[in-house]
Amino acid sequence: MSVERVPVLIVGAGYAGLSAATLLAWRGVPCILVERRASTSLLPKAHGLNRRSMEVLRVVDGLEDALFAASRTGANDTTVIIAETVTGPAIETLVTKMSLDATRVSPSKICTAGQDRVEPVLLRFARRNGADVRFSTALARFSQGEDGVEAILRDEASGRETTVLADYMIAADGAGGTIRDAGAVKMEGPGVIADAMSVLFEADLDAILRRDGFALYYFRNKAFSGAFVTCDEPNRGQINIEYDSSRDQASDFDEERCRELVRQSLGVPDLAVKILDIRPWRMAALLADRMSFGRVFLAGDSAHIVPPVGGLGGQTAIQDAADLAWKLALVVNGHAAPTLLDSYQIERKPVARIAIARAFANYVERLLPDRQELRIREDEYGLLETAIGYRYRSDAIIADEIDDGAAVEDPLRPSGAPGTRLAHVWLRRGEETISSHDLIGRGFMLFAGPDGGDWIEAAQRVGLRSGAPLGVCRLGFDVDDPEGLLLPRLGVSPEGALLVRPDGFICWRSRGRSPDPLATLEARFARVRGFDTRQSSGSLKATLVSAT
Structure with a gap:
């Protein structure tokens, strides 16, 4: 072998x-x-x-x-509707292309x-x-x-x-x-919520759909509950219909029955439908x-x-x-x-928990408004906060002295606190307009204010000593902030700095100057990478210097 x-x-x-x-x-x-x-x-x-x-x-x-x-379908070109059928009147329009314009939040x-x-x-x-x-x-x-x-x-x-x-x-x-x-x-939690049948089909959808782009319909129909989505292949769609497994078996859903379900979902009784795939699954x-x-x-x-x-x-x-x-x-x-790998579970498990709670909320709000007892209120947050505003807490994050303990923050009102995602701000680098997120990705990045030159010098020395990837970006020197948004959204003064991980999450922040920026940064940088600064050599032997 x-x-x-x-x-x-x-x-x-x-x-x-x-x-x-x-x-x-x-x-x-x-x-x-x-x-x-x-x-x-x-x-x-x-x-x-x-x-x-x-x-x-x-x-x-x-x-x-x-x-x-x-x-x-083009970027953001999405419509999400609650209706009795695809061709019936909308009960509620949840998402339109215009509502997805979030250039203030993300590049x-x-x-x-x-x-x-x-x-x-x-x-x-x-x-x-x-x-x-x-x-x-x-x-x-x-x-x-x-x-x-x-x-x-x-x-x-x-x-x-x-x-x-x-x-x-x-x-x-x-x-x-x-x-x-x-x-x-x-595996712990509510378990199986519903049995469902997924049906992939072809039909003349161009003659039915009144909108271009990606379409998702949630059905509130006395006869069935489920959803319809358009696919990337023209005139191809997919329905997911719940069924009662105490009355029906998966084998009961033959092509003819599924063809009729497609017609009922679309609201077109005489539609020619070609069934491509029938697949049972369980929502859990x-x-x-x-x-x-x-x-x-x-x-x-x-x-x-x-x-x-x-x-x-x-x-x-x-x-x-x-x-x-x-x-x-x-x-x-x-x-x-x-030991840095210990932070994976600590950081990601809470994100999964709030994702499950948000999905339950979506299920109730969009399909079963009379089943409010299904919601997991203690872990439930808004759509945007759940998707992009979740916060991390672990040994790979050095929290500010005051931490409110919130599981999420509003991405439209970023705080710059350690454990939150770096705020997206449009910056200028020469003649190029870039996002603050274009400056991160491979390694750590130290952002400093225009008067934070001592932090930049410290970071360059720390990067050389450690050998770990550590970039620097000084506002007003490496990039310009035409609207003056970055420092307020980072929560630092012109003399301050903050350290951003390769995933775009802030792991440490100094709101202002430090009496010893090299020792401070060297200790913090070692700590967020899982090293015990008490056992390190050189300047890391020093007691951590307060930089708040």
Whole structure:
């Protein structure tokens, strides 16, 4: 049996696995991704990538444009409606293209491509950047020790087995995955909410739909409850209809019955419909009690199953992968201590929890307004706050002296507090207009005010000493802020500075000057990378200097 070595092994080529492979390979970390299936998804499944997902993917050159090119609908060109049928009058219009204009919040726009279009794009960029992606390859078994994971991979066609020795493994094997069982991980939560039937079909939708762009309809109909979405292929659509499993079996939904359901959903009794796929599934809400064990990290549906009302499940999977990618890259390259990886579960599990609560709220508000008891009020926040305003707290974040403990913040009113996402502000670099988010991605970035030259000098010395990726940006020197928005949104004075992680989250802030900026920054930079400053040499032996 052949033996291969790799820093990271990824199991599962869905959103989480492919995003992890793309972002790890882009960071120069060799990785192997294996997938039992013979190809990426042939079905649309999830539809759309939100702004935060696009932010974490756009760091890879060309990927953002490729994702938009994969969708037949333009950016933000989305309509979401509650109605009895597609052709009936709207009960409520939830989203229009104009309502999605959020240039104050993010440099990214919403991409409406379906999963069957997104996965091939991610696969192409993963391989282009050097990831080794193998389809028709299963994880037969694995074990782990203090130094790594030993995995036995089986080629599904030949049966040939290969041993892979990996430093770390990402379990992105989906809702039905079994890797978590090896770590005795328990899935907790409400469980199954409803049984549903997904029907992919072709029909003359151009003659029915009154709007261009991506359309999503939620049905409040006495005969059925569900949704309709347009697909990237012209005149192709998908309905998801709930059914009572105590009365109906999945086998009862033959082509003729599904054809009639399509007609009822669209409100066109005599429509010619071609059924392409019929697939039963269960809407569920579950969250792993742990998102890691040893050197194995659960990502995506393997770690959390989010009801697909609002599309937060796919987004959470992509963002899990992004969080793991930058942390693993630093650890693998020796730029961070392995303890940095402990922050993955601590930071990401609360995000999944509020995503599940928001999805429940969407389900009730859009489909079943008489089922208010289903809502998880204590974890429920607004759509924008849940999608892009969630906050992190962990040892990789050095909080301000005063922390209000809020789980989210309003992205329209950014505070600059450690643990929050860097505010998006349009800046000028020479003749070019860029976002503050265009300055982050690969490594840490120290932003300093125009009078914060001592912070810039300190950061340059800290970067050289540590060898870790640390860039600098001084307002008024490296970039200009024509509207004067950045410093107020960062919550620092012209003499202050703040440190931003590769994922765009603020990990430390000094509102003003420090009596010893080098010692202060060196200690903080070591701490957010998981190093114990009490055991370090040089200036890190010093007591942390207050910089508030």
